[in-house]
Amino acid sequence: MSDRPVLVLNAGSSSLKYQVLRPGTGESLLGGHLERLHHDDFAAALLRVSAELADAGLGADALAAVGHRVVHGGSRFVVPTLVDDAVLAGLEELVPLAPLHNPPAIEGVRHAREVYPDLPQVAVFDTAFFADLPVEAATYAVDRTLAERHGIRRYGAHGISHHYVAAEVAAFLGRPLAELDQIVLHLGNGASATAIQGGRPVETSMGLTPLEGLVMGTRGGDLDPGVLLHLLRVGGLDVDQLDDLLHHRSGLRGLCGLQDFRDLQAARDAGDEAATTAYAVYCHRLRKYLGAYLAVLGGADVITFTAGAGEHVPRLRADVLAGLERLGIIVDPVHNGTARGPARISADDSEVTVLVVPTREELSIARQVVEALAD
Structure with missing residues (x-):
């Protein structure tokens, strides 16, 4: 290279x-x-x-x-x-x-x-990594003709990060990427989860746009579309106001007015009820996706935390994976508390390896640029 x-x-x-x-x-x-x-x-x-x-x-x-x-x-x-x-x-x-x-x-x-x-x-x-998602994962159950006309499908996002981290995981473990079933949790201000089988994504949380999926800093992730119809018909909001709500006034900020995890943790420690609820909602949604992806993969070899909160908030990692021993997931509290990545934070007797791996999206882009120019 x-x-x-x-x-x-x-x-x-x-x-x-x-x-x-x-x-x-x-x-x-x-x-x-x-x-x-x-x-x-x-x-x-x-x-x-x-x-x-x-x-x-x-x-x-x-x-x-x-x-x-x-x-x-x-x-x-x-x-x-x-x-x-x-x-x-x-x-x-x-x-x-x-x-x-x-x-x-x-x-x-x-x-x-x-x-x-x-x-x-x-x-x-960011969407390119998910271009070949299995049809059952990429397809929304809406009118087929309408979907084809307007390009409605699951495109995903954060693909640059998920692609980079999956390869780094394989290198860190000294195992071929093609042999690993992985779940990568990219937890920054934007957040997404991806199930990766043999280096190929088979499911991801973001959809047509980066609005779907996990709870994020200012985006709420999964939402019953009926909520939007209700706000249109009964709440008096127009399309632009709904757009602003979904992108800027939802997620952690919408729930408690805070989106930085350091501020959120401080507010929780001080007994702030809204911050406590926001954190609980965040973790619950993440655990829900984790369980779904374990089912999609039929079990995972490794679960990896990356991006801002994923790399730097040990309490979040511990809370998300707490009580999952029956699924073969056991976190070592000492390793988790001191991890600076790339690092293993799972216990020795954990069937599933749990890692913290820093993402380097810029490096991934630089390498893809060189590869593209070499073709």
């Missing part, structure tokens, strides 16, 4: 994360996070980033390519894709499937092409 640095960009609605990595060694040469950006700031932000890189000896001549994280690739973009005008137009068509996530990514690509006109720009998609 080439070790020429790759610039990885992750453009959010009001932020820009960037990192320069050597794909072969995984070494991070430079990185940062610009926040509180407005739509018109992205061009200036990228110029700031390029100037900082140039000052560090990482100008365009030193880079192999620019890689972009794009949340939704739909059914069209299922592999890392070299960006041209036609690809940009295709990404625009997918905005209705990810109205909050795809537009800033598209802006990031556009401006990066202007700042680095001679470098290949490669889009890497």
